[in-house]
Structures are given as C-alpha cells and as structure tokens.
Amino acid sequence: MVEAIVLFSKSSSLVPAWTRSDKAWLHSFLMGISMIAVSIGFAVIFYNKDMAGKPHFTTWHGLLGLxxxxxCGAQSSGGALIKYYRYVGSYVKIRLADLKLYHATAGLCASLLITVTLLLSLFSTWAVSNIHWLLWYVCAGCVSASALVIMTHITGAYMPSPGQNSGSISGQPGQS
Known part of the structure; x- marks a missing residue:
C-alpha cells in the first residue's frame, strides 16, 4: 500500500517516467491487490478465532482493525469513483478536483488508522512474548517510517504552497 500511495511522487516512485494515467492505473491495481490481501488476512484470523472458540474484537487491535x-473499503470506493468519474460524473454533484482532495485526505486518515492498528499489534500478548526486543523496535520503526513517508507525500502534494491562497491546492498530486 505504501508504494501505491507514493507512486505519484517523483522523488520516491518506482516508475518516475510513467505518465500520470499509467501511474493511476498501477495505483488502483496495487491498492486492489492490497485490499484483497488484507481482506484474506482478516478472514483467516476471523475463521481461526471461530475454530478456536475465541471471542472476536476484544482488543483495541482487533476493533481498530475492523x-x-x-x-479502507470505503476509501477504495472513493478511488473507483474518481477513476470512473467520466462515466458517473453527471450523477455526482461534486467536482473531480474536490473528489481528489477528499480522496487524498481520507487516504491520509486511512494510513493513520493502518499505522495505529499495526503498532497496536506489537503490543499483543503473542508479539510481546515471541518477538525479541530489538526486532520489536525495528518493526515499530519500519511502521512509523512508512507512515511518515506517506504523510509527507500527501501533505506535500495537497497542502498550499507558501504564497498561495488557502483555498487552492498545490497542483495535481505528484507535482510537488
């Protein structure tokens, strides 16, 4: 998911020479694969708890994970609305530029939720008892660093530049 988000950044994209439309296609593909993987993982954990007769969503990690x-499912729907705006734009009473801004803002919120959920997983009984303390800090650092990269990219692409009025965005994503 992280690479799918920073795909539009010229400084950290794996495909900096691709056109914006090609990057948008790859973004939606990578996000779709990520959502499928996360959904499968969630279903496996849910099934495993059912088989063991354990209750669901009893921890902050489990509840926040749900x-x-x-x-993220709603955020993906918003992304699909943007991708197919030319077909549904006449039915939607929101401008495409505003939808893109809302999608980026919601993506920032989603990445915050993902980060907190992942960090909470490191406080589970299993993680605390089975992960070496040094590896625990490495995992926490990687999750935190990924969150900082995402926040820097999104805020850099959508926050107004100095000298701009506060009602406009700083161009299209990826032009920062």
Missing part, C-alpha cells in the same frame, strides 16, 4: 478495514 474499523480500518471498513474505512
């Missing part, structure tokens, strides 16, 4: 999965 909320995050639902939020």
């Amino acid at each position: 909320i995050t999965l639902c939020f």
